[in-house]
Amino acid sequence: MGSDRGREHGPSRERVKERSAVPAAQRGRLDQPQQKRRRWLPEYDPEAFGRTSEEIARFLGTGRFIVWMTVVIVVWVVWNTTAPGHLRFDSYPFIFLTLVLSLQASYAAPLILLAQNRQDDRDRVNLEQDREQNERSIADTEYLTREIAALRMGLGEVATRDWIRSEFQDLIKELEQRRVFPEESEERDR
DSSP, X not given: OHHHHHHHHHXXXXXXXXXXXXXXXXXXXXXXXXXXXXXXXXOOOHHHXXXXXXXXXXXXXXXXXXXXXXXXXXXHHHHHHHSOGGGOSXXXXXXXXXXXXXXXXXXXXXXXXXXXXXXXXXXHHXXXXXXXXXXXXXXXXXHXXXXXHHHHHHHHHXXXXXXXXXHHHHHHHHHHXXXXXXXXXXXXXX
16 A cells, blocks of 8 residues: 555656646746737827827817817808708707717817826926935035034134234244343343
8 A cells, every 4th residue: 555655646746847847938937028918909008198198188278279169160050050951961959069069078078187197297206306306405405514514613723814923923022022021131230
């Protein structure tokens, strides 16, 4: 029985070794990026889509857009009220015009929101960079303040020009006084 158990475990150990011996190309290496798999859905560049949405949102926020939209609506209404009956494509309640404007608004709102979100992200990054720059400036200012204070304290111990002049003047006076008194004392001795 003991030998049967050894035989039972033998093949399973070999299977484990066979599984671990799968070529590295099939397993993939951890030090190299994986290859992209094919996707069923088409891929798009989110940055390109975001840039396009920002351009559209910028155009929608201009006076030029309002003028063009007004011209289109006026031409639409005038055409559908004054043109001959067989050339009119949207009669008086202008339901098709309402549909077109609703469709335009339903696409414009998310594009404007997307553009605002991208602008908020840029503003957040700029704010963080400004905050870091301000922190560096404050640290530099504090360092310079400490250095100036240390220089002022050090200057209290350094001889200044005026102090040296006053010391020289005191020494000159002292030397003159020493000369004067010994001369007077010599005259007294004589």
